[in-house]
Amino acid sequence: MKIAIITFPGSNCDQDCHRSIELAGGSPSYVWHRETSLRGADAVIVPGGFAHGDYLRPGAIARFSPIMDAVTAFGEEGGVVVGICNGFQVLCEAGMLPGALLRNESLSFQSHHCRLRVERTDSVFTSGYRKRQVLGMPLSHADGSYYADAGTLAVLEEERRVLFRYCDAQGNASAEANPNGSLKNIAGIVNARGNVLGMMPHPDRAIEAVLGSVDGLPFFESIVGAVAREEVA
């Protein structure tokens, strides 16, 4: 299971994703943003960081990197594409996911533990979780407030495309549990076909007990598993 990790100048969670995939049993490799081919990867991760310094808008410049044509084409063909944090912002800017990520309501960078509710487990990204399981993992961003117009939001809900929602310890997606002002407490969504996911929190930083949480590991295991099954099939 070859999984490509796209690295832009300014990416800084590339190594965290690399290690996560290794722990989940996949084979990660880095693909520099100036390359034009995914070199036969079975899945793609766009990691967190500050691609191109987040100048102008997070993700706005990165989406024009040469590799993004290949990533877009791969996603359109149904390939599994994951954007975490800055990666989510890049995928939205690239139009692979609807909506946009705005400045946090607090106007500050926020780096702390958060809780997420798993909204569905019948996806390639969440098959390793229980329905409505409450996950704990770090988040770390300045621009994570998910926004989409009312029509888009309605479609997202109707098509059950919200995979993760911010919640409290009991699993309630309450206003208090919303760290950044995201509409409908949205923390992670997929595209219409269900093969492209973006999320703001960091499963890649929740893969070892000694780091405080292992709740991110099933995320990567789900992906590696799904890709492996596809290969066998």
Add this chain to the structure above:
Amino acid sequence: MMAGHAPGNGRAPGAGNPRSPATLEAPHPRPGDPAITPELVEDHGLSPDEYAQIRRIMGRQPTFTELGVFSAMWSEHCGYKNSKRLLRLLPTQAPWVIQGPGENAGVIDVGGGHALAFKIESHNHPSAVEPYQGAATGIGGILRDVFTMGARPVATLNSLHFGDLDRPRVRYLFGGVVKGIGDYGNCVGIPSAGGEVYFDRGYEDNPIVNAMCLGLMRTDDLIRGTAEGVGNTLMAVGARTGRDGIHGATFASEELSEGDDEASRPQVQVGDPFTEKLLLEASLELIASGHIVGIQDMGAAGLTSSGVEMAGRSGTGVEMDVALVPVREAGMTPYEILLSESQERMLVVAEAGKEDAVREILEKWELEAETIGSVTATGSFRVLEDGVAVADIPALPLTEGCPTYERQGEEGDEVRALRQMDIAAHTDPPAGLEDAFLRVVGSPNVASKQWVYEQYDTTVRANSIERPGGDAGVIRIPGTKRGVAASTDCNGRHTYLNPRAGAMGAVAEAARNVACTGAVPMAITNCLNFGSPLKPHIQHQFREAVLGMRDACAFLETPVTGGNVSFYNETDGKAVYPTPVIGMVGVIDDVETVVRHAFRDPGDPILLLGSNTGELGGSEYLYVLHGLVAGEPPPVDLAAERALQRCILTMAQLRLLKSAHDVASGGLAATLAECCLGRPRTGRSVGAAVNFADPLPDTALLFGEDHGRAVITCAPEDADRLLLHAENYGVPCARIGTVTEPGAPLEIETPSSRLRLEAETLRKRYYGVIPDIMNQAG
């Protein structure tokens, strides 16, 4: 003027052609240079005697450009002229020290073939003028100091001291500094591992902003800032040179005066963390490539100090042509190019013939690298402009010849009176013990710094074992079970009242913090923030602080591997508290054994290591309840301190500890509250029932800041073993209570009082105070 030089236009004048000084033409004044007058010399921060010495060294009148170079190199910031003699007294050696003072950063061996590079540096003056950029560029500079040693930065810490938060300007500085640190470090992707934030009116006009960085490398990847190998090529790498921050090094060596804000603005350097991240990756790749022999940040005094220091360290000379330096603005003079402090730039010495290979690596990271000169055998720092000499100065006198002073010091009358004040008259809490307890726990110094550290990325790179909010930060060495720990400490009130005891206490506390996590304290870096050394009472403070640090570091076997001196932290003659910030690093063999500060399970016995002596001098209690900075600060018993730390380390190694937390600012009250409250968001808080038998006044017992103490817990069945281990180390140890249920109150009984502090009340005080202050308008 400069734009005409295409990239890679080949050899700089003198490259591979070392000439003897005799054949070189001496520099002439440039057209437009101001005449060298006594006023101009004074404006450059040089005394008439120093100028006379410059003339002797040069054998002639220096050019304007040369005067600028001397001014920067002989500033306090680069030349340590008022501190060098005393700093020589500090212990700097140990078998594990790989690189002591004098390099970009200190380096110690942390085992398993790994080395830790670390350093702390001040950015006080820039932060006072423009807090956001001042603090941001401080982070940038300290990261470069570490990665130019060949180490990948793995964590930062910050020691910040501000005035009281009831002042709008202090809130502006505090908010700006925190945002600046966050925005820069977050973008580069270096987790924050901790630090300290301290508030006291002694810092109202002059904030202290000290940034520390830890970096890891394989021991054999170490590289130094040297210009070795005559004929090797000097290359300017990274961002272009602009007119920003000219004479920052001199600026950092002068006191501010009222109204400086406006006038100082042009010197503000602007940070670009994105370029820094690229520079970091490119530098580490360059070092790994073997194409370069030396690399140094163009930090304070820019191209001048990096060029001169690299030549000085290797006993060679350098020659460079400023016309070859990539610039951001047209028409810059040699003086400006040499002294610019534009950020995110490096000076690299490439092996002759490897210039293109170097350029290729930089181009991959979308950065520039230009050949600007070469290493010579002349021993001089020679600068040309389009081939015409504009400066030619012997390098050694620039680095080593800086005049050093040790002035007569004398304790100030004011502080002596405060120190000798009878504080016993103030041991009664004005509105009862509970009120005092809540006000101490809710004072910004003691209260949670969650508002600060949640603006910093603390988890990036997935190696953060102990994050800010505990006793010390712990970062795992990637791919291993080992970890490095770090803490920064300085209680400014203690050092103000008694600089020697205070500095000793800062070392002791920093070591204790590291030990409380289960890591062995190994070495320190220091940042010495003081007022003007020309004043006898400041000279006294500095000398005493250095001596206290010397004694503590020698006794605790934590040598000094480098650091930074920041003088002239004064506004209108009023100096900050003497603030020798200690950045302590330690090593832990197995990060799974890290001990945290929070109480864990109901029923666990609570023990106190060390004895209560009730030292209220210079305490948070006196400041908050009585508005006083007075009394003799707590003395440090180094032998007892060492025994305590070794005892904790043994207990941690045997995995007997369920928690450990040192006792410091705010005394046992603060420690017990923090142990009960645990961590925000993830942790659960528990209660505790504690009973003290010490025959001390309640306030002295609960708020005394006596050194050499820690509160620990263990599983009930291990309590006797802990008592036995403590006895073996000669450390007083007493069972003082039991952890109780989540949500239960903190109950404290003393010989004369009973206190019951509800969990919710404590929580609101401890977590609420700083956000409440900062979120109010203005």
Add this chain to the structure above:
Amino acid sequence: MTRFTVEVLVTPRPGLLDPQGKAIHHALSSLGYDAVEDVRVGKAIYLEVAAATPEDARERAEEMCRKLLANPVTEDFRITAEADGTAP
């Protein structure tokens, strides 16, 4: 060809929550500027563009906005072009 200074104003779309604008509005109110009814914060981008006519310069800037400078999901933009002007 003439050199034009093109000013691009990028603003949050109407109805979009603008926390920065809200914070500034709050600050202004607390300073006594009660007459302020709303605050929106955007950004200004200055381009030095060589073009034949101001229309041409504007058109090219518009294309840049649609492609990169503004996010159509959340932002609107306004463009003005001035010959030989200097950006403030």
